Amino acid sequence: xxxxxxxxxxxxxxxxxxxxxxxxxxxxxxxxxxxxxxxxxxxxxxxxxxxxxxxxxxxxxxxxxxxxxxxxxxxxxxxxxxxxxxxxxxxxxxxxxxxxxxxxxxxxxxxxxxxxxxxxxxxxxxxxxxxxxxxxxxxxxxxxxxxxxxxxxxxxxxxxxxxxxxxxxxxxxxxxxxxxxxxxxxxxxxxxxxxxxxxxxxxxxxxxxxx
Ligand code: B1M
Numbered sequence: 544x545x546x547x548x549x550x551x552x553x554x555x556x557x558x559x560x561x562x563x564x565x566x567x568x569x570x571x572x573x574x575x576x577x578x579x580x581x582x583x584x585x586x587x588x589x590x591x592x593x594x595x596x597x598x599x600x601x602x603x604x605x606x607x608x609x610x611x612x613x614x615x616x617x618x619x620x621x622x623x624x625x626x627x628x629x630x631x632x633x634x635x636x637x638x639x640x641x642x643x644x645x646x647x648x649x650x651x652x653x654x655x656x657x658x659x660x661x662x663x664x665x666x667x668x669x670x671x672x673x674x675x676x677x678x679x680x681x682x683x684x685x686x687x688x689x690x691x692x693x694x695x696x697x698x699x700x701x702x703x704x705x706x707x708x709x710x711x712x713x714x715x716x717x718x719x720x721x722x723x724x725x726x727x728x729x730x731x732x733x734x735x736x737x738x739x740x741x742x743x744x745x746x747x748x749x750x751x752x753x754x
Contacts, residue, residue: 546572550583550615555591557607559614566615576622577742580650584615588646612646616653623657631658632752635677636687637665638721639698644691647721647741651687654745660752671701675709683715685748688734690721699724700732716751720744 544552546569553561562584569579591608594600634655638648645667655662663681665673674686686706690696699719706712717734729737738744 546574547579547583547586550579551587551590554584554587554608554611554615555594557604557611559607559611562611562615563618566618570618570622576619580616580619584612588612609646613649616646616650620653623653631660631749632685633661633663633681633683634685634687634748635663635665635674635681635683636689637669637674638667638689638691639695639702640668640670641698642690642692642695643667644689644721647691648689650741651689651720651744654741655687655748658745658749660745660748671698671705674702675705675711678706678715679709679711685716685718685751687718687720687744687748690719690724693723696721696723696728699728699734703733718744718748 546565550562550565550569553565566579566583569583570576588608591600591605595605636648636652636655638645648667652662652664663677663683665677674688677683678686686702688699688702690699703712703717706715706717716736718736718738719729719732719734720738720740724737726737736747738747
């Protein structure tokens, strides 16, 4: 079995320590970071997702897999950070109110930091007013909202509205993403940018500062 398959298999079993060691081994073997992320960690997580949907695994199994995913990703974090970059802008990031999914959000954070942006991570279950308050108090140029549930993606509209009501809509860009979100939804709620994955999110965000 290839090491990437081993990472995926062990992630599905929630073996966080082994996943961490295997990811380090893959790095030492010179496998590209993106390949380790996509074909090892995310591949395992996606299989867990399908099994979760089909009721073949349940919340506890998904939680331990998520923990293994996060531990593996932590090993990759320093490699995603381009060396010697000065912080070029400030972003506040969170998973919206009612939503506890943070794996994608954590990846977005890593990629943003990797591009040299300063990130204020508000965590999960973040109410719209918290995004706005942080953007105002910390002078953030961008608000990044993540949602994984069709029942919570609507909160992104509330973030856009709250930014308007607070009078900061012209000053701050609002970026949205997460599995159920798409370009149409982004336009519908009046957000600025939808991006499908963490790497693209970071590219678009950094582009805003160099523009
Ligand atoms: Co949940 N869950 N979950 N879950 N869970 C999903 C999302 C679901 C699709 C599973 C399914 O049924 N197939 C489904 C949602 C269905 C829907 O809304 N249509 C679902 C459900 C229903 C639920 C519960 C309601 C289950 C229950 O309790 N009955 C419950 C809700 C809890 C809550 O949030 N209030 C729940 C709970 C959980 C766990 C706690 C067990 C766990 C989360 C643990 C954690 O995050 N710490 C969990 C997990 C892990 C999943 C799945 C299996 C995996 C999600 C994930 O981390 N994917 C998921 C099924 C699936 O996705 N196949 C599922 C990997 C991650 C890297 O991808 O987050 O999409 P993702 O991030 C991507 C992109 O979306 C993008 O970048 C990343 C890739 O680079 N991205 C952005 C994300 N945010 C972005 C922001 C951006 C740009 C890009 O710009 C700002």
